[in-house]
Amino acid sequence: MYFCLMDFSGKKLIVIVGPTAAGKTALAIRVAKLLNAEIISADSRQIYKELTIGTAKPDEDELRQVPHHFINSHSISEDYDAATFGEEALLKIYSLFETHNYVVVCGGSGLYIKALLEGFDDIPEVPDEIRDQLIEEFENKGMLWLQNRMRELDPEHFKRIDQKNPMRLMRALEVKLATGKSISEFQKQVVKELPFQVVKIGVDVERAKLYERIDARMDDMISKGLFHEAKNLYAYREKNALQTVGYQEIFGFMDGQYDQAEAIRLLKRNSRRYAKRQLTWFKRDEQIKWFKPDETNSILEYIQNS
Secondary structure (H helix, E strand, O other), X not given: OHHHXXXXXXXXXXXXXXXXXXXXXXXXXXXXXXXXXXXXXXXXXXXXXXXXXXHOXXXXXXXXXXXXXXXXXXXXXXXXXXXXXXXXXXXXXXXXXXXXXXXXXXXXXXXXXXXXXXXXXXXXXXXXXXXXXXXXXXXXHOHHHHHHHHHHHOHHHHHHOOOOOHHHHHHHHHHXXXXXXXXXXXXXXXXXXXXXXXXXXEEOOOHHHHHHHHHHHHHHHHHHOHHHHHHHHHHXXXXXXXXXXXXXXXXXXXXXXXXXXXXXXXXXXXXXXXXXXXXXXXXXXXXXXXXXXXXXXXXXXXHHHO
């Protein structure tokens, strides 16, 4: 590609990650405005134009402040996965670097971030519910359980893998559980080398405050019509994009499994659990520097000095 002829050595990709409701969107907009950058959304559901309330997309005012990409870019009727996002987002980043020194990536979808920065071998998409269950079990049972589970299900690959790296163990396990095959059968052992610098910023708040923000956000979503939005999406409920928190709980209510009050309780509880899983995923990456969402000056200083 002609992009390869360009010099990207002075360019920086700012990757802002963290749990839901931590303040990533507002921070990304502030940073992008100060750095004259545009934003790539790395959210596995905000790409769908039919999913609005339940995905906490930037509102119209926020979208006007800074150009955003990969928001409302696809239809729920289309099949889309992390590998495709990684390829398309990287091309967009190269294009933006022609006229910008900085590009900001913002999102809480760990697999989308991984696809962009590291690339994928030709590995089938893993359903979110398998990944979420695996993360939850790891949180509850610990590293020894993860190692033993990997040794049990894929002993040959376990001998070759970094046995102290929970991210690699969980990735190998989720592929084995989803496909029945070892991840080694799909791997090409090709590591993506990016020609620009990547600066990873993590956004986190004190756990009790985060949970308060999650509950308040869910109340706001419900008041804005989340149940009505889910009703309009019911026909697509088997789609992978709708197998996550925010819609499944309402589908259960619509199927008569429980009443609306219980659906709301589950929405809040599962959103808090999802945030915990996101933190577990991102905290394993030692390249991420963590900040509070209002520490804009410190974050800019860190970006400039990295």
